[in-house]
Amino acid sequence: MNDQNFRLGAILMTATSFVFAMQDGISRHLASEYNVYMVVMIRYWFFAVFVMTVASRKAGGIRAATKTHFPVIQVFRGVLLATEICVMVTAFTLLGLVESHAVFACYPLLIAALSGPVLGEKVGWRRWTAIGIGFVGILIILEPGYRVFSPEALVPLIAALMFALYGLLTRYVARKDRSAVSFFWTGVSGAVVMTGVGIFHWEPMVPRDWGWMAVLCCTAAGAHWLMIRALEVAEASAIQPFAYLQLVFATALGMAVFGEVLEPNVAIGALIVVGAGLFTLWRARIKAPKPE
Known part of the structure; x- marks a missing residue:
């Protein structure tokens, strides 16, 4: 991968993170008004x-x-991602964008921790140490003894666990299925299961919010298109750290638009989680087999 491809991939992944953050803000607004x-x-x-x-x-x-080659797993992946989105959007309404994203940022650590039992990959002591440090950051965010047992505080953590499992299953099916196949099954199976559930929770929407819904749909498609382009021009392991910018963008949006506050414990915990996550991504990259 040359420097030009890396720069383009980094720009595209940064744009992806920004659009996803804007999408989360719109989801927070709509989910606070409708089912x-x-x-x-x-x-x-x-x-x-x-x-x-x-x-x-x-x-x-x-x-x-x-x-x-994996019809059952592909359908399960699609259903899992749709469920994770529902859980995470619920977290936005309960905790706001700032704290939800601070906790959700631990998903790369969960991927590293589960890559052994799910994919049979070896996780060394350095990454296990980083995983442990990352979860200390999560405890700092959740404030042990005060909110750690609060159901609301655990909602984004559940979403992160689901997204980590989705990511691991995506890597598993990638052994035989093309990315286009996984992308197709993700969208279609998710749409089928959400229609089966959501149609029974239909509510009339005011014209202004239909406009926001249209923007939400366009940003969702736009973000996925940007991510596809980013992965086409650069290695995923090289540009993955730029996905953490979604936390920065979502925090800024939550504070500027929704009046949320970045508490000191959330900021400190998020820095620890992101630092540990970046270390696990770096270790995974240097341990990956080099192409001949």
Whole structure:
């Protein structure tokens, strides 16, 4: 990978993080006014159309995108991601963007911790140490003895665990399935399950919020398109650290638009979590087999 590709990939991943943060802010607004399942369902309708459009333009079209070696796991991945989005959007309404993203930032640590039992990968003592330090940061954010046992404080942690499992399963199916296949199944299976749940929670929406819903759908598709482009031009392990900028953008949005406050314990804990996460990403990159 040359420097030009890395710079372009870093710019695209930074843009992806920014758009995802804006999407989270819109989700927070809509979910505070309407049922979470309905909001996520409409978002997935648009997402399903987007992935089918992308698949139809690839070699082999939609038929090729449906051919998977892991049909059960692919469906489970899609359902898992849709459920994780519902949980995380709920966290936004309970805790706000700042604290939710501070806790959610631990997902790379969870991926590292679970990569052994799920993928059979070896995790050395350095990464285990980083994982332990990262979870000290989570305890600082959750304030032990005060909020650690609060259900609201655990919601984004559950979302992070679900997203980590989704990421590991994505790596597992990538052993035989193309990324286009995984992308297709993620959107379609998620749309099916969210329609089955969300249609029973339909609520009338005012015209202004339909406008916000349209922006939400466009940002969701736009962010995924940017991420696809970023991964096309640069190695995932090289540009993954830029995904942490979503925490910065979401925190700024929460404070500027929703009047949230960045508490000292949240800031300190988030720095520890991000630092530990960056270390695990670095260790995973240097331990990865080098292409011949």
